[in-house]
Amino acid sequence: MTQAEIIIVGGGISGTAAAYHLAGQGRRVTLLERGDLASMASGWTLAGVRQSGRHPAELPLAKAAIDRWTNLAVELDADLEYRQDGNLRLALTPEQTGTIEQIVSEGNAAGIPMEYLPDNAAVRAVAPALADTIVAASFCPSDGHANPHKTVAAFAAAAKRHGADLRTGVEVTALLTDGDKVQGVRTTGGDLFADTVILAAGVYTPRLLASLGIDFPLTISLVPVVQTVPMPPALAQVLGIATGGFAGRQEVSGRFRLTGTTIPWGEHGQHTAENVQPPANLVVDTIQQASALAPDLATARIGRVWGGLIDKTPDALPVIERLPEFNGLIVAAGFSGHGFCLGPITGQLLADLATGQEPSLPIESFQLRRFAAQSVTEALTLHG
Ligand SMILES: Cc1cc2nc3c(=O)[nH]c(=O)nc-3n(C[C@H](O)[C@H](O)[C@H](O)COP(=O)(O)OP(=O)(O)OC[C@H]3O[C@@H](n4cnc5c(N)ncnc54)[C@H](O)[C@@H]3O)c2cc1C
Known part of the structure; x- marks a missing residue:
């Protein structure tokens, strides 16, 4: 025993x-x-x-x-590639600006300094690599990412x-x-x-x-993840969109890591190395979404593709x-x-x-x- x-x-x-x-x-x-x-x-x-x-x-x-993350590398005595360069949540249509404005006002009311970037010039002043089609964004400078x-x-x-x-x-x-x-x-x-x-x-x-x-009660869904090969530094912030169907960031390694629209995991049960891989159409959609937001990604070389399971409660x-x-x-x-x-x-x-x-x-x-x-x-x- x-x-x-x-x-x-x-x-x-x-x-x-x-x-x-x-x-x-x-x-x-x-x-x-x-x-x-x-x-x-x-x-x-x-x-x-x-x-x-x-x-x-x-x-x-x-x-x-976030308070822990800012000192976590010292606490754990390891490089975590933590960067606190902010999060941009993008409105891709005028109709989505209401959602973004609400995220900013709720954040500020909760004591998280956030800014509403009301037009494309303001968005690209923060992230020049982004497309000229983006309508507006929220910007939370204290957000970030890690390895x-x-x-x-x-x-x-x-x-x-x-x-x-x-x-x-x-x-x-x-x-x-x-x-x-x-x-x-x-x-x-x-x-x-x-x-x-x-x-x-x-x-x-x-x-x-x-x-x-x-x-x-859990609903499990499959998310496609696309990772490019290392690219020159172009994006410091983590990107999200108002609808939640895309997110992306550039890692410290230079690779972009991009996630796309989820689909139900359904009756697959236990995952395997094969069945957890994302279907081709989701991979294509993720790359298309990324290229529409950051045009240089249209010609990026893809390093790896994988699927991830998300455990969503009601x-x-x-x-x-x-x-x-x-x-x-x-x-x-x-x-x-x-x-x-x-x-x-x-x-x-x-x-x-x-x-x-x-x-x-x-x-x-x-x-x-x-x-x-x-x-x-x-x-x-x-x-x-
Ligand atoms: C594609 C994707 C993008 C995401 N993006 C973000 C993001 O940007 N920011 C964010 O905060 N979160 C994000 N998340 C969510 C975040 O990654 C998870 O919420 C978090 O990693 C959960 O950690 P965990 O340790 O609870 O679970 P897991 O990392 O899933 O760990 C559970 C572990 O338990 C093991 N296990 C399961 N069953 C058994 C068993 N019977 N016996 C022994 N071991 C077992 C598994 O093998 C696994 O390693 C994302 C998730 C995915 C999939």
């Missing part, structure tokens, strides 16, 4: 950040990851680090996250330095319980016991909870909670396409929950039971 104090399921940014925080507090943590670290959303991601355009319930977390693989690797390395046990290639197949108490997990490498289990398993969180009779807000049904069971999932930015704070909150401390930020809005109410409304998901 193997015993840990706290088991974390999932080696994305949420799980590794939690491992770092818990191990840093002297807790005996074992993290189990079925593939490699950052092999799902935390590797597929655009990795925009954004507080603009967030739901009010998420804003305190996003603001706290997702380097960030997850840095959290994992820091967690290990504090003594965490991180195991890759180990799949959790079931949660072990005794009455209303969590006992541990069943894995492809045998049973592992602990009084506290943190589920940070992304799109596969619902299937682990389902075996305990807990319903976690209100596009996550679940971050110690579940009341089972003592010792904690969940962080359903980040709905914007959980990378929150990662450092998610880790901190999971550590609070696992050690029985008062959460350091308000998380009442992120309880799973809100979905049982009829009043949950569908929310627009903004990427980037």
Whole structure:
């Protein structure tokens, strides 16, 4: 019988950040990851680090996250390629300017300095590479982006330095319980016991909870991601659009990373290296959207194409909670396409929950039971 104090399921940014925080507090943590670290959303991601355009319930977390990001490289002693050069959300038609103006006024009201760029000249004064067809934009200078693989690797390395046990290639197949108490997990490498289990398993969180009779409503969609070869520096900001159907940025490496319109993941179930690849028409559409926004991208050489799965809840807000049904069971999932930015704070909150401390930020809005109410409304998901 193997015993840990706290088991974390999932080696994305949420799980590794939690491992770092818990191990840093002297807790005996074992993290189990079925593939490699950052092999799902935390590797597929655009990795925009954004507080603009967030739901009010998420804003305190996003603001706290930005505070962490500005010093995270020093804290983790690693280069994360974090750049705080802003986010531009573009209106492509006059009809879309209302949405953009609203994002600016809500941001400013929430204490996030944001600017409304009312015409093409103002937009191109900030980002000269953009097309002369763009009508207007919001500009949030404190947003930015980072390298997702380097960030997850840095959290994992820091967690290990504090003594965490991180195991890759180990799949959790079931949660072990005794009455209303969590006992541990069943894995492809045998049973592992602990009084506290943190589920940070992304799109596969619902299937682990389902075996305990807990319903976690997630709609999974597939996002195409196109990455160019390295190009000369042309764009410092992260781009998004009013409808949410495109986002892009230029990495520190010079590569552009572009995401396009999502489609339902449907009945595919378990993803594989092949079935998660995006269909050709979505790839073409992503490149066309990018070229319309930044004309130089029309002739860019494509380096790589991949698909990413997004875990969207009915209100596009996550679940971050110690579940009341089972003592010792904690969940962080359903980040709905914007959980990378929150990662450092998610880790901190999971550590609070696992050690029985008062959460350091308000998380009442992120309880799973809100979905049982009829009043949950569908929310627009903004990427980037
Ligand atoms: C294309 C795309 C673009 C995005 N753009 C942005 C953006 O610009 N900004 C932003 O903030 N967010 C963005 N997101 C969302 C963000 O990337 C995710 O919300 C975040 O990475 C979630 O991290 P996580 O650790 O919770 O989940 P994941 O990174 O999905 O990690 C879960 C891990 O659990 C493992 N796992 C699952 N089941 C098991 C099991 N049974 N046993 C063991 N391990 C298991 C998986 O292999 C995986 O590694 C984007 C996502 C995608 C896909």
